[in-house]
Amino acid sequence: VNFGDQLVTPEEKTQRVGAVFSSVARRYDVMNDLMSGGMHRLWKDRFVNRVKPRPGERILDMAGGTGDIAFRMARRGALVTVADINPDMLSVGQDRAADRTIPGLIWQVENAERLSFAESAFDGYTIAFGIRNVTDIPAALREAHRVLKRGGRFYCMEFSTSDWPGFADLYEAYASRAIPRIGKIVADDEDSYRYLVESIRRFPKPPAFRAMIEQAGFVRAAFEPMLGGLVAIHSGWKI
Numbered sequence: 001v002n003f004g005d006q007l008v009t010p011e012e013k014t015q016r017v018g019a020v021f022s023s024v025a026r027r028y029d030v031m032n033d034l035m036s037g038g039m040h041r042l043w044k045d046r047f048v049n050r051v052k053p054r055p056g057e058r059i060l061d062m063a064g065g066t067g068d069i070a071f072r073m074a075r076r077g078a079l080v081t082v083a084d085i086n087p088d089m090l091s092v093g094q095d096r097a098a099d100r101t102i103p104g105l106i107w108q109v110e111n112a113e114r115l116s117f118a119e120s121a122f123d124g125y126t127i128a129f130g131i132r133n134v135t136d137i138p139a140a141l142r143e144a145h146r147v148l149k150r151g152g153r154f155y156c157m158e159f160s161t162s163d164w165p166g167f168a169d170l171y172e173a174y175a176s177r178a179i180p181r182i183g184k185i186v187a188d189d190e191d192s193y194r195y196l197v198e199s200i201r202r203f204p205k206p207p208a209f210r211a212m213i214e215q216a217g218f219v220r221a222a223f224e225p226m227l228g229g230l231v232a233i234h235s236g237w238k239i
């Protein structure tokens with residue numbers, strides 16, 4: 001499998017992705033603001049508007065990291081389980097939740113490929129900017145399907161590559177040069193940010209990813225491109 005532009009074993013990829021997020025955890029939130037010019041907040045707002053969490057619904061926020069998506073859903077009264085493979089990311093998230101006194105959150109270390117939850121445990125499954133870091137994506141999608149109830153919905157937000165002429169080139173230059181530099185200055189970690197950019201480049205295009213979602217058993221799979229496709233919201237239903 002690929003880790004950035006290197007070929008590694010699946011175990012090694014999972015381990016190295018772990019090292020990336022342990023390394024960036026403390027600087028993760030400030031880096032998101034810097035790299036996206038604050039735009040990630042708007043993308044996340046839009047994402048949660050699409051999910052439409054209702055009070056009392058059980059939602060699994062997979063690869064939930066420092067909690068940005070979970071907080072937005074909990075504020076609307078959903079019962080959110082924040083699950084992530086990386087304890088360092090979760091621990092930053094728990095500190096943030098305590099600062100903001102956001103109630104109703106459960107934090108749990110989980111690998112998206114093999115969840116410890118029972119079948120049909122959740123009304124909704126969300127994963128934002130997480131799936132491209134998972135080593136075995138089809139396995140994670142099958143697990144998402146398994147833990148959802150019938151009528152449950154799957155939502156995934158991920159980077160993609162834009163097809164707006166001009167914008168794509170501009171983005172490419174920004175991503176490959178500026179982001180690793182910002183990573184070096186702010187988080188003293190150029191390589192982690194180089195990996196993150198490379199993983200965006202390698203992630204399947206929305207139609208191909210939609211096919212993977214369908215293959216996992218979801219119906220009415222669809223995607224909504226934002227910013228000319230730089231970011232896309234994917235969704236599907238379990239029936």
Ligand code: SAM
Pocket residue numbers: 017021062063064065066067068069083084085086089110111112113127128129130131133134135
């Ligand atoms: N969802 C958060 C957000 O939008 O800010 C965090 C996104 S962060 C870019 C990606 C997260 O995916 C990291 O916290 C990382 O630990 C997690 N991750 C990577 N591989 C994973 C896996 N196999 N299972 C669960 N989480 C994983």
